[in-house]
Amino acid sequence: MNENDVMSKSTSRREILRGAGAMAGASLVTVGASLSSASFAQAQEPPSKGVWKFAECALLLVDYQPEMLRAVRSETSSALIELNVRFLIRAAKAFGVPVILSTVGVGGKVNSPTVQAIADELPGTTAIDRSTMDAWEDVNIRSAVEKTSRKRLVFAALWTEICLAYQIIDALRDGYEAMFIVDAVGGLSQVAHETAIRRLIQAGAIPNTSRAMIDEWFRDWKTPQGTEYRAISAWYGSELQKLAGASGSMGG
Known part of the structure; x- marks a missing residue:
């Protein structure tokens, strides 16, 4: 295996890791968005606390x-x-x-x-x-x-x-x-x-x-x-x- 082959394989590994990181990041963003949506929906629900006038x-x-x-x-x-x-x-x-x-x-x-x-x-x-x-x-x-x-x-x-x-x-x-x-x-x-x-x-x-x-x-x-x-x-x-x-x- 020559130097070029080693560099090519290292580059491939970095690309794979970057891709996996991007996918994980996208998943976290999706989960975060879902949680934000749920929190927003809950915030929009009518209040049940506080005394009634x-x-x-x-x-x-x-x-x-x-x-x-x-x-x-x-x-x-x-x-x-x-x-x-x-x-x-x-x-x-x-x-x-x-x-x-x-x-x-x-x-x-x-x-x-x-x-x-x-x-x-x-x-x-x-x-x-x-x-x-x-x-x-x-x-x-x-x-x-x-x-x-x-x-x-x-x-x-x-x-x-x-x-x-x-x-x-x-x-x-x-x-x-x-x-x-x-x-x-x-x-x-x-x-x-x-x-x-x-x-x-x-x-x-x-x-x-x-x-x-x-x-x-x-x-x-x-x-x-x-x-x-x-x-x-x-x-x-x-x-x-x-x-x-x-x-x-x-x-x-």
């Missing part, structure tokens, strides 16, 4: 009908669920939060309309009746939500594992943020209720309670909303006492 929210109440309330077998009693829904409605009205009310199967004579105590809190509001278990599949529901121009949706519905879960999962898919009120909903059993809550949290929805939601909305006693809250909170406390007295009488 009443001016950002709409309240969706779905299927608070006698048949559904009677069938609740999870932790929060039907009577307390009903009271907590009324509490939410009063706060929403005081703070200017749009309220969307829906029922299922009333037109088809499958179920009864909204329970009277809840309906009485929304005079002049017509429930959007539908046939689907998933309220989000109803064009009238989606249209009502779009008209509010609110992207943060607070949900309460019966039952947790069906009419609450389905609509929230679809709303999240469509780019909305979702918070649900755990003590204003109920399931056909405690395990069904708890399983649905886990499913919703895994999907990206945020759990809350009725009082915590209302306190999160107003947050400042010096605001007009704080003044409104005093009256609403006093009413709620009185109703809770009545409910506790009624429960004690039945227990005795």
